Amino acid sequence: MTAQKSFKIIVTLLLTSIPFLSFSNEQAEEQEGKEKFNATEMIMHHIGDAHSWHFFGEGESAAVLPLPVILYTDNGLVSFMSSEFHHDTEGHHVVEKDGMSFVNYHENIYRLNPGAEEVEFDAEHQILNGSEPLDFSITKNVAALFLTVILMLVFFLSLSGHHKKNTHAPKGFNNLLETLVLFVRDEIALPNIGEKKYRKFMPFLLTVFFFIWITNILGLLPGAANVTGNIAVTVSLGLFTLVLILINGNKAYWQHIFWMPGVPTFVKPILAIVEIMGFFIKPIALMIRLFANITAGHIVVLSLLGLIFILESTGVAGVSVPFALFITVLELLVAFLQAFIFTMLSALFIGMAVEEHEHH
């Protein structure tokens, strides 16, 4: 019994160390080479977006999933696979397409001016002879986003399919999903929006909750994209809440913003300014909270592992790897908590906008 238990513990520990494999691989190889290990560069590379999905390895032996680059230039749409850059992000490898040449400089695609054969930089490493076209590429983040969408479709179409045919509770994984759906309804929507109106907002709240949670968890996997740690993604999520408040806010809500009842007249304009500011700060706070929490979590784990290479000693690994493991497990909690908080606050703001004020 005890032997079995300790075996289980060892297997669990080994499994939990898998997320670090891809980091360790990469850093070891970076270390062997040329210049000193640059922690900031490594961290930025890991939390940033990219035009190809890099799993592990370096150079030609790297496991990389090439993704399509789609650009809107003056001469129309241009598309090619990111593998044509041959893993070059320093702007040296020029890709010729439709009579135009493109380079990838730190994951920004530049179009070289006509006639230019090579990239020229000024003293501050800005590209001199090129401009950035509009970039609609399927980047790593977009691909990870699609993956979440597919996963959600698979999960919830099967759940709704079950309920079309049966009236009893589903079994297995669907039962788990149903528990979470009921959690969102009973703990988030009902208390914050109220019994009369919550049904209308359930689709939005459920979608946001599961989208954030699934992308957060996928983001913790080795080699995964940092989708919810991308400010553009969280801006969009915050805007959805803002638009829902705009559309559904009732008369009493707008009256409380622009002309607060029950206070002296000279205070009303001051309150209006404060309330209007608050109206915009709500979604901004939502957006920064999610972005900062997820990005900070990734940075902490990467910094702890980076310490090994900054101090150039394997002994540090004995401390920093268990600590990084602890933070990663904490991130599992944060992944759920942030999805919950985002949904909860969205529900709260919507609830404030649709609330009926009977008397004053």
Add this chain to the structure above:
Amino acid sequence: MELLYVGLAALGAGLAVLGAGVGVGKIGGSAMDAIARQPEASGKIQTAMIIAAALVEGVALFGVVASLLGVLR
């Protein structure tokens, strides 16, 4: 000059953490008191505690992001 910016950013991050530490500590302490008084309501108190702690943590992270922007200018 570069070092000054990095130092200021680190100081900012430290101050943000200080504030969050005080905030989360107070929330946790009050929640402990409340649970000791009414152990049967511990579930509800825990939920409220976690929400409040996450809000405080969010504010601290605003500070961390601001200092990050300072370092990575």
